[in-house]
Amino acid sequence: MSERKKAPPKLEPAQQTQVVNLQRRLLLRSGLSLGALAMLGGCNLQDGDQVDKLLWSMSRWNDRVQAWLFSGQRLAQTYTATQITDPFPFNAFYAEYNVPEIDLDGYRLEVSGLVERKQPWTLQALRQLPQRSDITRLICIEGWSAIGQWGGVPLRTFLERIGADTTAKYVGFKCADRYYSYLDMPTALHPQTLLALDFGQVALPPDYGYPLRVRVPTKLGFKNPKHIVELFVSNQNPGGYWEDQGYNGFSGI
Amino acid sequence: MSTRRIHAWPVRLTHWLNAFGMFCMISSGWGIYNASPLFAFHFPTWSTLGGWLGGSIAWHLAVMWLLVINALAYLLYGALSRHFARDLLPLSVSAVRRDLFAALRLKLQHRLGHYNAVQRLSYWLVLALGVLVVLSGLAIWKPVQLHGLASLFGGFDIARYVHFFAMAGIAAFIVLHLTLVLLVPSTLPPMITGGRRETSHE
Numbered sequence: 489m490s491e492r493k494k495a496p497p498k499l500e501p502a503q504q505t506q507v508v509n510l511q512r513r514l515l516l517r518s519g520l521s522l523g524a525l526a527m528l529g530g531c532n533l534q535d536g537d538q539v540d541k542l543l544w545s546m547s548r549w550n551d552r553v554q555a556w557l558f559s560g561q562r563l564a565q566t567y568t569a570t571q572i573t574d575p576f577p578f579n580a581f582y583a584e585y586n587v588p589e590i591d592l593d594g595y596r597l598e599v600s601g602l603v604e605r606k607q608p609w610t611l612q613a614l615r616q617l618p619q620r621s622d623i624t625r626l627i628c629i630e631g632w633s634a635i636g637q638w639g640g641v642p643l644r645t646f647l648e649r650i651g652a653d654t655t656a657k658y659v660g661f662k663c664a665d666r667y668y669s670y671l672d673m674p675t676a677l678h679p680q681t682l683l684a685l686d687f688g689q690v691a692l693p694p695d696y697g698y699p700l701r702v703r704v705p706t707k708l709g710f711k712n713p714k715h716i717v718e719l720f721v722s723n724q725n726p727g728g729y730w731e732d733q734g735y736n737g738f739s740g741i
Numbered sequence: 742m743s744t745r746r747i748h749a750w751p752v753r754l755t756h757w758l759n760a761f762g763m764f765c766m767i768s769s770g771w772g773i774y775n776a777s778p779l780f781a782f783h784f785p786t787w788s789t790l791g792g793w794l795g796g797s798i799a800w801h802l803a804v805m806w807l808l809v810i811n812a813l814a815y816l817l818y819g820a821l822s823r824h825f826a827r828d829l830l831p832l833s834v835s836a837v838r839r840d841l842f843a844a845l846r847l848k849l850q851h852r853l854g855h856y857n858a859v860q861r862l863s864y865w866l867v868l869a870l871g872v873l874v875v876l877s878g879l880a881i882w883k884p885v886q887l888h889g890l891a892s893l894f895g896g897f898d899i900a901r902y903v904h905f906f907a908m909a910g911i912a913a914f915i916v917l918h919l920t921l922v923l924l925v926p927s928t929l930p931p932m933i934t935g936g937r938r939e940t941s942h943e
């Protein structure tokens with residue numbers, strides 16, 4: 489995350505990385521531009537800390553509204569193979585040449601938290617579980633969107649296999665590239681939420697999150713962590729790489 | 742019984758809350774736009790609110806509540822108090838044409854407490870744009886949960902354009918609106934204090 493040079497044009501939040509790094513911890517507070525300061529100058533909201541707190545608590549309110557609006561049954565629209573976006577945009581919080589290298593033979597998905605069976609999973613074992621594939625639209629928080637096909641194990645199936653406490657609040661993910669994120673349990677149990685192993689007709693390529701990523705078509709793109717190496721079930725909000733900097737935690741669509 | 746104010750307090754309160762809300766929404770919206778522009782231009786950073794994408798979105802999704810609740814209060818008041826019927830109606834094509842030509846020849850007299858036909862038309866248009874900007878905003882916020890609404894706009898990607906153009910229409914209204922206030926500054930104090938009507942009936 490240190491000196492990063494120019495990234496390909498349509499990088500998701502990567503373009504923001506440098507700004508974000510400067511502002512880490514200051515978060516939304518320092519996010520006032522000159523124009524905004526001038527505008528808010530006449531108001532009592534001028535104090536950065538107060539504005540910041542207000543924005544954070546509104547974001548938590550939006551979490552609640554979205555959880556209420558979310559339907560565990562309503563499926564995201566699916567598309568036909570001819571509608572798939574090709575080439576599919578690469579995006580990460582770093583440039584393409586920093587995609588992590590992963591030894592597929594040694595790869596294991598670790599499982600922890602409120603689950604009965606904590607043995608790690610190999611890719612072969614994951615492929616032996618029931619699979620599902622959907623062609624859906626990935627919508628980035630930046631505003632662009634792209635259609636792709638992801639296949640893999642429904643997260644619900646996986647959670648049942650490991651004996652997860654599905655009354656817990658969150659499923660957290662840790663990634664090989666130090667990314668991390670989480671899903672609320674109702675979203676984790678949604679039928680289209682996948683532990684994706686395949687992209688189109690092939691095993692997930694490195695750029696698209698090999699060997700295992702989350703694909704959740706009812707959330708914005710950054711809630712679809714790639715290169716995941718650990719899954720855990722928890723009642724504590726696990727936070728996330730972008731969530732901790734101020735992106736809305738629920739970010740449902 | 743003839744002390745009716747030029748602008749009733751609910752109109753003034755909602756108007757100024759809306760003005761604050763609109764400026765926050767438009768400037769944070771420009772910040773969000775810049776993350777993935779629809780056209781070959783960016784908005785200058787100094788004109789955006791939030792500092793970075795996460796900040797702009799936090800502003801946008803916080804202030805939207807103020808904007809919508811305030812707008813609902815205004816619409817409810819306007820309908821129930823007969824403010825709309827009394828002050829924004831009637832409205833006819835011929836009246837608009839008459840007032841527009843008079844205004845262009847700088848012959849339109851501004852009577853405090855009375856909106857001319859051009860004003861009435863522009864207020865109705867900006868109210869309609871306000872409805873459009875909120876609905877298209879909901880469609881791009883929740884294209885899955887509010888799928889029906891998003892399809893009404895032709896899907897997520899087209900709804901983004903609708904949202905943009907509704908904003909552009911509102912921005913154009915604001916430019917016109919502020920120009921008119923500058924040209925006839927005597928309208929401004931009553932919008933703040935309420936003012937007093939000279940005659941008892943309107």
Ligand code: HEM
Nearest residue numbers: 752756759760763854856864867911915918922928929932
């Ligand atoms: C700082 C910015 C603004 C100023 C100084 C301002 C000023 C005014 C004034 C003086 C009037 C009364 C006009 C008259 O009596 O002839 C008025 C009415 C109105 N303004 Fe604004 N305005 C501002 C921003 C806005 C914005 C952003 C909107 C909407 C997007 C808006 C929408 C309206 C509407 C709909 C009315 C009619 C209200 C009614 O009677 O129901 N204004 N404004």
